[in-house]
Amino acid sequence: SSELTQDPAVSVALGQTVRITCQGDSLRSYYASWYQQKPGQAPVLVIYGKNNRPSGIPDRFSGSSSGNTASLTITGAQAEDEADYYCNSRDSSGNHLRVFGGGTKLTVL
Amino acid sequence: QVQLQESGPGLVKPSETLSLTCAVSGYSISSGYYWGWIRQPPGKGLEWIGSIYHSGSTYYNPSLKSRVTISVDTSKNQFSLKLSSVTAADTAVYYCARDYYGSGSYYWVVYFDYWGQGTLVTVSS
Numbered sequence: 323s324s325e326l327t328q329d330p331a332v333s334v335a336l337g338q339t340v341r342i343t344c345q346g347d348s349l350r351s352y353y354a355s356w357y358q359q360k361p362g363q364a365p366v367l368v369i370y371g372k373n374n375r376p377s378g379i380p381d382r383f384s385g386s387s388s389g390n391t392a393s394l395t396i397t398g399a400q401a402e403d404e405a406d407y408y409c410n411s412r413d414s415s416g417n418h419l420r421v422f423g424g425g426t427k428l429t430v431l
Numbered sequence: 432q433v434q435l436q437e438s439g440p441g442l443v444k445p446s447e448t449l450s451l452t453c454a455v456s457g458y459s460i461s462s463g464y465y466w467g468w469i470r471q472p473p474g475k476g477l478e479w480i481g482s483i484y485h486s487g488s489t490y491y492n493p494s495l496k497s498r499v500t501i502s503v504d505t506s507k508n509q510f511s512l513k514l515s516s517v518t519a520a521d522t523a524v525y526y527c528a529r530d531y532y533g534s535g536s537y538y539w540v541v542y543f544d545y546w547g548q549g550t551l552v553t554v555s556s
């Protein structure tokens with residue numbers, strides 16, 4: 323079982339805004355990072371830290387955190403944003419262990 | 432540009448040891464960062480296997496710890512994964528990635544910023 327919980331599936335109409343959430347006790351002390359994975363491809367980092375985007379990631383992707391919940395928001399979702407999204411952080415034990423959420427399948431309608 | 436490339440057998444027999452190597456280019460492993468292995472069974476989510484610091488300190492997923500060894504060879508700028516006593520449940524795409532852990536403005540920051548393309552390892556006789 324994962325210490326980070328994500329909704330299995332979310333859908334959004336083209337051009338609308340969608341929020342994908344990740345819950346876990348460790349998120350009270352660690353920022354989540356977010357990854358986009360398209361079929362047959364390696365995951366790509368889209369958000370890290372408080373709200374940082376690697377070079378090349380569109381600014382429609384943003385991150386936020388409150389309490390034990392981290393969120394990835396896509397403002398103005400595009401067809402190419404349809405993918406699986408995973409959150410990642412440390413575990414809640416205080417050790418140097420990493421953990422991934424179970425993933426959210428985003429469908430753009 | 433940092434690049435990672437996994438290599439190793441694509442087919443391993445049950446009870447044997449899976450061995451993979453990740454070659455890093457564009458960045459010297461000895462300069463810093465952690466370096467990690469992540470796997471993804473077909474149709475399933477990502478699972479962190481373990482990470483190694485450039486100095487050699489290792490951290491493993493508790494569910495795999497008894498079977499996993501990660502090592503680093505700074506002279507070749509690569510790091511390796513060994514997973515012993517494999518079963519069909521270890522069939523997965525295995526990724527290597529650069530692993531960052533450090534302090535942020537309020538919280539600690541963790542992320543995997545560069546990934547290899549992944550390599551499918553099938554456990555079958």
